[in-house]
Amino acid sequence: MKRPQRPRRESLRVKSGRGAGTIIEVEIERIVPGGAGLAHAEGRTLFVTLVAPGDRVRVRVDRVRGKVAFASVLEVVTPSPVRVEPPCPYFGRCGGCDFQQLTYEAQLEAKVEIIRDCLRRIARVEPPTRIQITPSPDIWRYRSRARWQHDPVRQYLGYHELGSHRVCDVVECPVVVPEVQTKLSHLRATLGEGAFDETKEFQAVAGDEGVSLLPPLAEEDAREQVREIAGERYRFNAACFFQINHALLEPLLKETLKDATGERAVDLYCGVGLFTLPLARRFAHVTGIEGNAAATAFARLNLADAQLANAAIETARIGEWLTRHAGGSLPRVDLLLLDPPRTGADPEVIAGILALRPEHIVYVSCDPATLARDLRALLDGGFTLDSIKAFDMFPQTHHVETVVHLTRTISSEERLP
Ligand SMILES: C[S@@+](CC[C@H](N)C(=O)[O-])C[C@H]1O[C@@H](n2cnc3c(N)ncnc32)[C@H](O)[C@@H]1O
Numbered sequence: 188m189k190r191p192q193r194p195r196r197e198s199l200r201v202k203s204g205r206g207a208g209t210i211i212e213v214e215i216e217r218i219v220p221g222g223a224g225l226a227h228a229e230g231r232t233l234f235v236t237l238v239a240p241g242d243r244v245r246v247r248v249d250r251v252r253g254k255v256a257f258a259s260v261l262e263v264v265t266p267s268p269v270r271v272e273p274p275c276p277y278f279g280r281c282g283g284c285d286f287q288q289l290t291y292e293a294q295l296e297a298k299v300e301i302i303r304d305c306l307r308r309i310a311r312v313e314p315p316t317r318i319q320i321t322p323s324p325d326i327w328r329y330r331s332r333a334r335w336q337h338d339p340v341r342q343y344l345g346y347h348e349l350g351s352h353r354v355c356d357v358v359e360c361p362v363v364v365p366e367v368q369t370k371l372s373h374l375r376a377t378l379g380e381g382a383f384d385e386t387k388e389f390q391a392v393a394g395d396e397g398v399s400l401l402p403p404l405a406e407e408d409a410r411e412q413v414r415e416i417a418g419e420r421y422r423f424n425a426a427c428f429f430q431i432n433h434a435l436l437e438p439l440l441k442e443t444l445k446d447a448t449g450e451r452a453v454d455l456y457c458g459v460g461l462f463t464l465p466l467a468r469r470f471a472h473v474t475g476i477e478g479n480a481a482a483t484a485f486a487r488l489n490l491a492d493a494q495l496a497n498a499a500i501e502t503a504r505i506g507e508w509l510t511r512h513a514g515g516s517l518p519r520v521d522l523l524l525l526d527p528p529r530t531g532a533d534p535e536v537i538a539g540i541l542a543l544r545p546e547h548i549v550y551v552s553c554d555p556a557t558l559a560r561d562l563r564a565l566l567d568g569g570f571t572l573d574s575i576k577a578f579d580m581f582p583q584t585h586h587v588e589t590v591v592h593l594t595r596t597i598s599s600e601e602r603l604p
Pocket of ligand 1: 429459461462477503505506526
């Protein structure tokens, strides 16, 4: 006798499941900060990775936290009109890119929406009706800097897998510039010979002299790089930060500096001096502060090469530097520029900036959520928002660069309690 067929486990879960493992069909409403797609089902808010707005997808719930669930796609039931086939064979496994499934137009729209969402929800300000985003001239092969993870046991070299610390072995990466790809191929061949078993991570950076690598494999890997941006020459190496998308730096500098001039400017998180040099051409006195001693050494060299003697560079943690100077040891600051890492500015940095009372602030940010958090504090401290513009420094990912200008309107003493 034929046994009655048991319903498939999957469909049972669809009907009764409430927790992790549930399989469900949802429609993606929009892309939210962090790059996931937003959906609603069974009284829950779902965040689904690697989707397009308008996709109808069958997803598996991976994690549940109260009324919020995190899910991944099992099947695209009806693709959104803005969905494209991701060209990279590692996409979905490699943690490097999370927007390859979107047309470039849709990537730009999603990034503007992410900024607007952060401004509304975190900064509690109504965003301007239009936020201009400058597209990247190259949407593939644009990254001049890469950080590769090494698993000596499995002989893997590449990026971390999505949401994990396992290494995704990558032969070819479509977002790095060709010179960096050549270095990756060379490094993979060298590691195969058993060298560098102790090394967990490599950092590569391209410039006019080739590609520097840290730790270096050969003498040529240790040499410094140079790049000319908007008429200034910058020297740097793999041990310090330099922006990754060089083709966008000229418009980024233009928006950051606008027509600023004056007596004194302060450049917080100055790196090798990307903004310090042009500031020194516009202000009588400039101070750049940066925590990485390798970067400050290059910043001083870059200023000296440009014969700019009116800028001083200090190696310090920003919070500590501000605490030392905010009490009044610095004359009036006309412009304060800050370009912090993704974590944004610490509360002591915000407090120090407010105590310094600069006339204008330019905040260059690579994370809209921390930018919005810090903006709220600066607005509460008596600044008003003048302008906000976005730059697509990181195509194929949800990351976006934002430049915000603020002006001090009232001093903290003038503010009503
Ligand atoms: C986003 S990068 C910007 C660098 C530079 N403005 C540029 O565009 O090339 C941030 C820089 O802040 C530095 N940094 C991060 N946290 C810091 C801290 N607490 N104090 C001082 N510098 C810090 C990093 O070393 C890095 O050079």
